[in-house]
Amino acid sequence: LIISRLKAKNFAVYSPSLDIQFKAKREKHLWVFEGLTGNGKTTLFLTFIWGLYGDEGLEFHTRLRAGGPKKAIDMVSRQAIKNGDSHMSVEIHFEHDGRKYILQRFVQPKKTIIQYSSDYVELVRLKDELGRELDLPNERVREILPLEASQFFFFAGEVLQKYAEPTSSDTRNAIEKVLGFPEIRSAINDVRYYQKELTASIRENEASTSAIRTETQGLEMLQDDIERLTKEIGERRTRLAAVVDKIPELEAQLRGFEEVRELQLKSEDRQHRKEFLEEEEKRLRDDKYDRIRRLSFLIARKYLRNSFDTFREQSDLDAAELGIRKTEPLVRAIESLQKSERCWCGNPIHTSERNNLHKIQEIYEKQLSSFVEKSKNRTTPSIEELSHAMGFLNGLDADYGRIDRELAKIRVEIGDIDSEIETIDKKIQDVPVQKVRITKDQLDKSNEMKGSLASEISERIRMLDRDNRAKEDTKRRIATIQIESKAVDAWRTKLTGAGQVIDALEYVLAKLISEKRRVIESEASKALKAMAAREITWDKITISDDYTVELHNNRGEVIPRASLSDGQKEILALSFIEGLKNASENSAPVVIDYLLGRLDTKYQDNMANELPNLGEQVIYLVLNSELTDERRRTLERECCAWFTIEKDPKTELSEIVARV
């Protein structure tokens, strides 16, 4: 990764914008940015970091630095916010593996007033040289230079010492990432997993041999079962056919015997008829007897009543004639009195007496006329009544005749029925009752057996179907297992291949670790000698298994870490980083923030000479006071461009000015 351009907008003191081109010149690859304390060197350093890794990178690179961890919100230019612009962006143009890319990172405010990181949204875009936007921009940047590995390329003097101390697990992981070991370890693990899968498949297949045996035994058992069931079905079908043949014969026999039943029914019917007729006969006889018994009474009563009526009417008539005889003289006497108008004593009749006589006359006349009327209506027993009585007798006679005829008819029918019943009984007596019962039993049993056999046959057919399906399934399983058995040879070959790949990868890893350690030690020792030429007793640097750096003297002894000054430790750390970068799979610019001034004076000149050789692109952020005239000349000779970082004391904003 080589950076060709850095652009920024509203990044802390670099507001409104920053634009630096990194143009290489004649094999030179050092860029120097000189500035006073507080002018913006560390801010420029963080511009690279945030541009490449965003908030996560910013935090990672500032957590051990003065001021503590920072986030994008801390970097947005206060001046810009004051001016109402809260947008911040960094754009890095870089080249990697011969291809050009542009990485753009922005923060956009979500609110008018910004207080928290969550008030911003961070966006990132990675475009290739054709302007196509690539997916997973953050991941792709990390693949080029992992964030953890970036600490060996982007560093400040103040955090260097830790690399001269025993390594922490984080640092060890970062070193391994730089050296490209994790991917080989993962590959080994994955191939091992593949090997396990193959082993499991082969084991399953081996198990399948016994599975075939078991399945074959199962198949044989099923076959035996199928044969048994088929035989049983055949036997039962034969028996069923025999039973089915026999049933119509028995039914025919029973139908013959059924006539007896009909006769029995007929006999019963006749018997019932006979009983009915006998009842009817009795009723008629009773009726006749009743009529006979009541006859004299009916006749006598009728004549008695007639005689009584006649007698009474005769009495009434006699009384009427008597009344006439008595009343008539009275009426005549009254009429005479009225005519004479004198009483029998000779006295004249007065008006009141006349009126009384008149009333008495009216009463007697009325009585007389009544008696006369009764006398006129005198009756005698009529011929009609006699004829009525005769009619009644004739009716009775007719009834007797009818009843006698009906009785005779009934007797005849009863006689017929008796003879009929006698005939039927005789016929019934001729039928073999025992045989009917036996035949009936036989038919019942045959029907029962027919049902039972049909049920047994259908049950066995069901079992046969089930066994046949199971047989087909078993055959399929056996076929599958046999096919898998054929694959086992291929799996064994693959397993051998996987084992060889693991061996090869382990060989590659071991060899790579050994080779990279050799390179680190060799290059670190070389850098050490260049940077600390004055330490004539220092011989070489070695790396332990956990990547802890050891410094050896020319007698082959390890120089105790405690005996080293801070400056010496920083030289040791720088040497290790130099070795590590040489052994690294990654290629990236080396960006150093304030280094020389931290070293012991005796190393500063050598370090100044060594700076241009620290990488393919070295960006050095230097404090004015770090530079003596000689160091300045040394660096000027080696640099592509020299920039000064100038700050406006009024606005507190900085700008970068190209000096050389």
Add this chain to the structure above:
Amino acid sequence: MVAEKLSDILQEAEIKHGIPTGLLGELIKEERLRLYQIKRKPLKEEVRIIFERYEDKP
């Protein structure tokens, strides 16, 4: 320089273990893409595919 070293080592491995350099290189490259989450699915299936691709090769 180091990349060259890696390819040298892979070639050594091929000579020593008979595994093609391409197969080993491809496995390591695939793992790297997953390590940096550019490819996110597990490599297990990929390993099988890579193996099968190299199966027919001498």
